[in-house]
Amino acid sequence: MSVTTSAxxxxxxxxxxRRVVQLAFFLLIMYGAFVWTEPLRNEILxxxxxxxxxxxxxxxxxxLWVSGxxxxxxxxxxxxxxxxxxRGGVFKSCSVHLLSENMTWxxxxxxxxxxxxxxxxxxALGGRFWCGWTCPLGAIQDVMTWVRxxxxxxxxVLSESVKGFLFKTRHFLLFATLIISMLxxxxxxxxxxxxxxxxxxxxxLCPARLVYPPLGGVNPxxxxxxxxxxxxxxxxxxxxxxxxxxxFAVPRFWCRxxxxxxxxxxxxxxxxxxxxxxxxxxxxCGACRRCCPVDVTRVYEExxxxxxxxxxxxxxxxxxxxxxxxxxLSARFLRKRLVKS
Amino acid sequence: xxxxxxxxxxxxxxxxGAIEYFREMVTTGRRASELQAFGGLVVGTxxxxxxxxxxxxxxxxxxxxCSGDREAARAGEEQFPRDGCSLAKACxxxxxxxxxxxxxxxxxxxxxxxxxxxxxxALLAEHKPVYVMQLPRAKSTRNxxxxxxxxVWALVARLEKLAGRGLTRAALEEAIARxxxxxxxxxxxxxxxMRVPSAVTGEEALLVTNASFTxxxxxxxxxxxxxxxxxxxxxxxxxxxxxxxxxxxxxxxHLKLMRLIEEAGAEIAIDELCSGTQRLYDPIVFRDPxxxxxxxxxxxxxxxxxxxxxxxxxxxRLKRVRxxxxxxxxxxxxxxxLRVCPPFDLEAVTMLRALKEDxxxxxxxxxxxxxxxxxxxxxxxxxFLEMLRSPVV
Numbered sequence: 001m002s003v004t005t006s007a008x009x010x011x012x013x014x015x016x017x018r019r020v021v022q023l024a025f026f027l028l029i030m031y032g033a034f035v036w037t038e039p040l041r042n043e044i045l046x047x048x049x050x051x052x053x054x055x056x057x058x059x060x061x062x063x064l065w066v067s068g069x070x071x072x073x074x075x076x077x078x079x080x081x082x083x084x085x086x087r088g089g090v091f092k093s094c095s096v097h098l099l100s101e102n103m104t105w106x107x108x109x110x111x112x113x114x115x116x117x118x119x120x121x122x123x124a125l126g127g128r129f130w131c132g133w134t135c136p137l138g139a140i141q142d143v144m145t146w147v148r149x150x151x152x153x154x155x156x157v158l159s160e161s162v163k164g165f166l167f168k169t170r171h172f173l174l175f176a177t178l179i180i181s182m183l184x185x186x187x188x189x190x191x192x193x194x195x196x197x198x199x200x201x202x203x204x205l206c207p208a209r210l211v212y213p214p215l216g217g218v219n220p221x222x223x224x225x226x227x228x229x230x231x232x233x234x235x236x237x238x239x240x241x242x243x244x245x246x247x248f249a250v251p252r253f254w255c256r257x258x259x260x261x262x263x264x265x266x267x268x269x270x271x272x273x274x275x276x277x278x279x280x281x282x283x284x285c286g287a288c289r290r291c292c293p294v295d296v297t298r299v300y301e302e303x304x305x306x307x308x309x310x311x312x313x314x315x316x317x318x319x320x321x322x323x324x325x326x327x328x329l330s331a332r333f334l335r336k337r338l339v340k341s
Numbered sequence: 342x343x344x345x346x347x348x349x350x351x352x353x354x355x356x357x358g359a360i361e362y363f364r365e366m367v368t369t370g371r372r373a374s375e376l377q378a379f380g381g382l383v384v385g386t387x388x389x390x391x392x393x394x395x396x397x398x399x400x401x402x403x404x405x406x407c408s409g410d411r412e413a414a415r416a417g418e419e420q421f422p423r424d425g426c427s428l429a430k431a432c433x434x435x436x437x438x439x440x441x442x443x444x445x446x447x448x449x450x451x452x453x454x455x456x457x458x459x460x461x462x463a464l465l466a467e468h469k470p471v472y473v474m475q476l477p478r479a480k481s482t483r484n485x486x487x488x489x490x491x492x493v494w495a496l497v498a499r500l501e502k503l504a505g506r507g508l509t510r511a512a513l514e515e516a517i518a519r520x521x522x523x524x525x526x527x528x529x530x531x532x533x534x535m536r537v538p539s540a541v542t543g544e545e546a547l548l549v550t551n552a553s554f555t556x557x558x559x560x561x562x563x564x565x566x567x568x569x570x571x572x573x574x575x576x577x578x579x580x581x582x583x584x585x586x587x588x589x590x591x592x593x594x595h596l597k598l599m600r601l602i603e604e605a606g607a608e609i610a611i612d613e614l615c616s617g618t619q620r621l622y623d624p625i626v627f628r629d630p631x632x633x634x635x636x637x638x639x640x641x642x643x644x645x646x647x648x649x650x651x652x653x654x655x656x657x658r659l660k661r662v663r664x665x666x667x668x669x670x671x672x673x674x675x676x677x678x679l680r681v682c683p684p685f686d687l688e689a690v691t692m693l694r695a696l697k698e699d700x701x702x703x704x705x706x707x708x709x710x711x712x713x714x715x716x717x718x719x720x721x722x723x724x725f726l727e728m729l730r731s732p733v734v
Contacts (some may be wrong), residue, residue: 149629149630149631152510152630152631152632153631154629154631154632154633154634155629155631155634160483279660280660280663280664281664282660283622283623283646283657283661284481284645284646284657285623285626285641285642285645285646286486286641286642286645286646287626287638290626290627290628290634290637290638290641291626291627291628291629301481303656303660318628322626322628324623324624324626
């Protein structure tokens with residue numbers, strides 16, 4: 001029986017490491033600011049000066065009310081580190097937040113350059129592996145899946161059409177956000193009071209805005225009845241907040257909708273972190289496809305090419321873990337093998 | 342190292358000791374009488390597609406009935422058309438004769454793999470209740486897996502009804518674990534064959550896998566571990582030409598081909614047969630501990646890694662043969678076609694061409710359960726081995 005225990009150990013190792021990393025990043029991102037109370041600033045990491053809507057929208061009774069604290073470092077991550085974390089959090093916010101607000105503020109590229117460079121660097125290094133290993137919202141969803149599995153409940157299987165719809169929604173949300181952010185700055189459709197209320201439109205419907213503050217003991221702005229736009233966005237926010245809890249039924253449900261993930265996915269294929277497959281060693285047993293939390297089929301289907309990183313893949317490496325063939329699947333950083341099946 | 346101190350004769354004795362268990366299981370009626378004494382359901386299955394784990398989880402015992410028995414094939418000819426393959430005839434022959442194991446069965450589960458197996462159901466139904474599972478003809482599409490999963494769930498319903506109990510998550514998890522232990526031990530056994538020269542003969546390997554058709558997995562695994570321990574201590578002999586055997590299944594007592602090749606001085610370092618390595622190679626892998634996910638993993642294990650030529654796409658087998666050829670350092674490939682079995686014959690065309698392009702010498706042998714071509718095959722094998730020994734530039 002010793003042989004089987006060693007096999008079981010092998011299958012648990014990657015997940016154990018990932019859980020530790022996820023917990024560390026969760027604590028750092030969510031509670032780091034409780035420890036490091038003084039913001040760290042220097043010439044490169046100075047905060048981007050904000051434009052007009054900031055002052056009009058960041059009040060206690062507004063949807064975009066933030067904790068009132070600045071983040072410890074002024075960096076944006078390609079995961080859901082969020083402006084709405086209690087005490088401002090360690091990191092400034094997510095990648096979509098960065099683009100969205102600076103498009104509205106018409107921040108010059110020169111000022112944004114260090115931030116953009118850092119973000120692109122992270123994505124070039126890790127692609128969507130950040131999603132699987134560091135995103136706190138992803139970690140919360142993994143806990144949801146764990147709870148479901150404790151109760152031995154089967155996951156809800158999404159149909160192909162639903163998956164296709166979610167895939168489109170993700171990219172639609174990203175581009176709609178960027179276009180709306182631009183339209184506030186360049187009001188081609190006319191300038192109304194509603195424009196300001198559309199500031200950071202993605203944040204207003206992102207579940208993190210409602211999920212994160214309570215985890216830090218802060219009351220988020222649950223509703224904003226200032227005008228019809230804020231009422232509509234409140235409703236939309238509540239709707240996505242509700243769908244976030246589909247994570248109990250579908251593994252990593254929100255990751256299939258997340259616009260930050262959509263943006264990161266454009267870097268998936270070219271990033272230094274890759275998922276590779278020795279196609280000849282594959283017996284097509286389908287374990288990778290069955291165990292994938294985000295229903296990636298490329299790893300299973302690929303018969304020729306080595307690199308099987310998929311835009312949908314969050315880099316959790318469950319497939320590498322479950323693959324019964326030695327050295328068939330591997331995760332590599334700049335072609336150097338980190339882990340293998 | 343006391344093992345090294347043993348004389349070759351003593352080593353040989355111990356070796357035969359461990360393999361004898363498997364020989365006994367396939368040659369004698371021991372398992373049949375054990376199953377006769379067994380109180381629960383005994384389910385007869387064909388091919389590698391019927392998920393055994395489900396049968397075990399319901400407290401029943403699966404028995405794979407695919408037969409290599411020439412006498413049974415003769416008996417089957419009574420009803421089966423002349424131009425049917427020996428295997429299908431033998432499967433029918435078991436029913437027509439008074440096979441004690443067949444008599445004990447409560448249900449036959451028959452996948453629609455090839456035409457012969459598909460039509461066998463109607464003939465077998467005259468003797469035992471037959472449950473036919475519709476096997477998709479192209480296995481890797483999403484529709485195929487969906488259809489197969491539904492077929493497996495339908496089988497679950499049928500077995501549940503027959504067993505008078507429901508399939509529970511805990512029982513299935515336990516059955517899967519038990520089978521995975523078996524699969525794990527089998528990989529240890531394969532490591533013996535990976536040695537140059539192999540520590541087991543191809544014929545012995547087939548006895549081992551054939552024994553698992555009917556045997557209790559736990560006991561089989563324990564015996565295999567015993568065999569592994571013995572053979573791991575065996576001193577290496579002389580290197581012989583190493584061959585890979587692929588193609589139609591060889592099932593005891595139809596091990597003629599295996600014996601002829603090994604008598605001619607080569608060793609079958611690895612086989613890729615559904616009655617051999619393919620049967621026990623893939624473990625059942627699941628992540629989600631729900632009943633549904635487990636049934637899915639069990640169903641897919643029996644469908645997706647299969648390299649049966651009844652599926653439209655034969656590239657999986659070619660890929661597998663190439664990989665095994667490299668892993669087991671073989672010098673050539675023997676492709677076995679069963680007479681009047683079109684799927685294997687058809688696939689031979691593309692496969693042998695591709696392997697030859699790889700630079701692997703190939704020998705294509707077509708035979709059946711009859712013995713009349715023994716000398717002919719012996720001559721062809723000898724010529725092939727001669728060619729391997731004297732490489733032409």
